[in-house]
Amino acid sequence: MAATLTIAVPSKGRLKDNADALFERAGLALRKTGHERGYSGVMQGLDGVEVAFLSAAEIVHQLESGRVHMGVTGEDLVRETLPDVETSVEFLAPLGFGRADVVVAVPDCWIDVARMADLEDVAAQFARAHGRRLRVATKYLNLTRRFFAKAGVAGYRIVESVGATEGTPAAGTSELIVDITTTGTTLKANHLKVLEDGLVLKSQAHLFAARNAGWTDGALTLRNAILDRLSKAV
Template sequence: MRIAVPNKGRLHQPTIDLLERAGLHLENGADRKLYAETVDPDVTVLFARAADIPEYIADGAADVGITGLDQVRESASDRIESLLDLEFGRCRLVLAAPEDGEIATSADLEGATVATEFPTITREYFADAGVSAEVIEVTGATELTPYVDMADAIVDITSTGTTLKVNRLAIVDEVLSSSVQLFAREDVVGDAKVGEIATALSSVLAADGKRYLMMNVPQDQLEAVREVIPGLGGPTIMDIANGEGEAVAVHAVVDERDVFETITRVKERGASGILVTEIERLVE
């Protein structure tokens, strides 16, 4: 099983960190230009440009891949399915035009020229809007094209909008909301190993922002404590060895933001020996 991941850029390190947290430790490091083995002898990591990963998957060079939704949509491949939103690398693909111009909607670009690094997505956007615009592909400095008479507007990636503002461009419309996701070729979606990888990654995401709470609770206060613990599906109750039935151990998973208040409330109800630990992975 081969996983294609970004070889550089802002998506590289978060992807490597996620794989490591999921237990897919890279055996020969993430600095290899082409590939790395993992602790799972059946899983190899391939390093590729984020924009090339959809093609790696579609052509069979990789079985699954981690890249942005924008890159998959731009590839226009109908053989790739999204398995899991990995919840990082969020950005927007937007239509923007000079802020002091007369372009207020996509309809104002009828017969106009639009520059972008995402021609497939852009043409699809204008086709859906019923607007006939000329789309030209550029490979960099897209935001400059309206000021050098190359285009009337642009479609470009933005995270905060700062670059657009610096270049006096105003957002006209959102073309696509994107994030980094786990993708697989359609013929391997049901493969057991693909399922294992998806489960491992989702367990890391599920654990984010969660804490494991453990405490001892007097038997006669158990219901009172249970009522104030905002756990996932309720706390787990266990007997304490040599506890002679006077107290029980209560374990629960709670949101990190609820820990402070929860500790206060359970202490008021007689809980003791309270321990809070981080959770690396949580399989729901």
């Protein structure tokens, strides 16, 4: 039968492995159709569902445009990418995996810097001493700008990170970072500490619904069936 609902799931990495295991437990095993390296599949146990295997980042864009009805991806990617989250997607369910915190971390030798409020003082001193703003290395440009603005910190500039963000202060390419962490071990290994109020976002994988998708009665019925099955498997 023709697909009534399209759901996007991660195509690689731990998110894929965890999503596969979750849907398997729910009796909704995800299976690729055609070539093993293809990008489409089916959901066993529920007719009318097409599965799109995409990168976690691409899933966010597909949700925003409404080209898929539902998607599994990280909250950090959704909040970083979408300018107006609530009008684009609906948070259907946290899935209990892909947990990580987006945090502000500074060198642990900055003994007088414990909170975001301290950063503005440091920024002013740094500008007087060096003639430039503090550099914040991050992949989370939008989350960083919003968080720093809310904290009243303005004396900084963002250095977009394309590699290992936690290594940039030691390398001399930034003074502090905003990055994702799960255990904090990597931060400690790079002599960084998280500010006491430096938790930007506590993220995990969610099941999202696209508000702009074509929600027919059939698609809504399938959505409710998937949610019901997953709620018993999470």
